Amino acid sequence: MERAAQARHLTITAGLSARACAARAELPPGTRSLLLLSPHEPAFWPAFTASPEWADGAPDPMDRWSTRVIGAWADALGATPLYPFGGPPFAPFLAWALASGQVHSSPVGMLVHRGMGLLASFRGALALPWAVDLPAPLPSPCEGCAAPCRTACPVGALGGPAGYDVPACKTHLRGPQGAPCLTAGCLARRACPAGAAHGRIAAHSAYHMRQFLGDT
Template sequence: MRDAIESIVSALAHNGLVLRGGFIFADDEEAPSGPTGLSAKSALLVGQAGAAPWPHFLRWRERQPQTMANPLDTWAREVIGAVAKDFGARAVSPSDRPYLPFQQWAMRAEKLKPSPLGILMHPRYGLWHAYRGALLFEDGIAFPEIQEAIHLCDACVEKPCLKSCPVDAYSLDGFAYQACLAHVRGANGAPCRTGGCLDRNACPYGTAYRYPPEVQAFHMASFAGL
């Protein structure tokens, strides 16, 4: 199976995606269905580190209707779906309905914990990573065990991620969604619209993987419906 995993890694790399760990569902666990409708026995998480998929996505998007809704989700489904077909898996996405527990799967696969912003903190990538989908298999695919990572947020005393937003959108009490949305859409929200979330950018970890401003602007426009 090691050869198959290496082949999957290579196939994903053609579009800037990476394998983000995997796990085997417990016998008594209610698992989603695999490619033939039987319960899946294992899952491999697919995602990105930094903005590596961006140029691949842009080339694909040039050939699509510019009015397409959720183009990044559509691209990821297409790319991961093709890999799933080649390797006998079912591809699923974080935006599929009903929602699948992707964050719980990610914590399980990579042994990560959430940051104060809700994004999982990665020991290398910081907050600059994402999960784009998963490959579900109906046989047990053993993925190498990953050691529990140091949770960098525990070592961060200053917590600049909770002090940089002008409307205090993030706090230990959670995310003030409406306050954030109103600010991003408003007259004073230009820095967020063009350069991304100020709290996220204030995090000192994983800065080598920080998304470029145009990528952050794309995600902020999607969030704000602009």
Template sequence: MAAIDPGALATELANHGLIARGCVDFHAEEAPAGSDGRPAACVVLVGHAGGTLWPYFSRWRAGRSASQADPLDAWSREVLEAVAGRFGARAVFPSDRPYLPFQQWAMRAEGLKPSPLGILMHPEYGLWHAYRGALLFYEKLASAFAVHGGEAGAPVHLCDACEGKPCLRACPVAAHSIERFDYAGCVEHVRSPQGGACRSAGCLDRNACPFGVEHRYSAGQQAFHMAAFARL
């Protein structure tokens, strides 16, 4: 099998508003199965920064039924399974059962740590990024897809130096705290008449974060994610 061309993969992902979010080379004992069942050698995380995927997903969604369940997951699966087929990889997703350790992979690949909201804090994008899936390959590629610190060394964790933690003070029902996330209280508020601001423009705590604001999702993208989260 020919060696993977990182540039060609990056171009293919960019055609859908996606980017490679780093890579983890596996130790033998932790490797999941690749495309033909043999243990994979690495995983390349795939996601987006800011709203780069939104125009591509929106055009795809316009041609589908408005009642389709989990359309962003369906789009991600369609796109990444096609990419995987072109590059001899296996595409895997956060919703797959049994669950794969996506957050651990992401922290190792980019050297990130969780924010008080649970979302990984990125040194450039702040809280405005996500992982849509990953590609499992049979060759070790961590050096070819190295970003930021990765396993070799983590970038500065912005939350450590953030005074006042505004992300814990904007929510009208104080859903987030250092100790826990009040999921039930959050959903109840978002669904209530008082939750209009959250439904139309996204999580107020997330929007209060001072980092990466130039990458903040549009109001339409945030409203979509909030509706999916609260099952509206």
């Protein structure tokens, strides 16, 4: 399954077992495994920007790419594709990721993964009608970490008692001092040691920052 995912420029980064799936009423009936799919870095961005969805100029190219690629794979497997977009209601990808034991909550509130660090993201999931052997849960990479993510944000928009200060973040990004975050990705995310070798291309992060601001 992982080889097949990588052939589609994706990677399986978390999953739920048959027992875990049986306890989740929001999953399609008969789901015995759930596999969460993330971009396979650094191959994902060049593949995506060579796609028809990127070239056609229509809105939401990455969501449409995900629907086409993951949907076709699901059809071939007899699985049900699920996506973190297209709502409301939205599928609870964050809850699924945390329940997997492969993804954890970080000191700044974002999800953190041992391979992706704070650059953890999901393009979709496969709800499979058969059981898949999954790796054992792993401890959080934040255990024993000095947490440079806490102080990396220039305007302190993350990790405060009130949660994520979205207005402060967007104001910073729109000003000249926000260029490092806007062009290469959130400094707090990039400060995470767990994601240092992840391979995310700066242009990929910049795309998401523009989407966040609404500057498409």
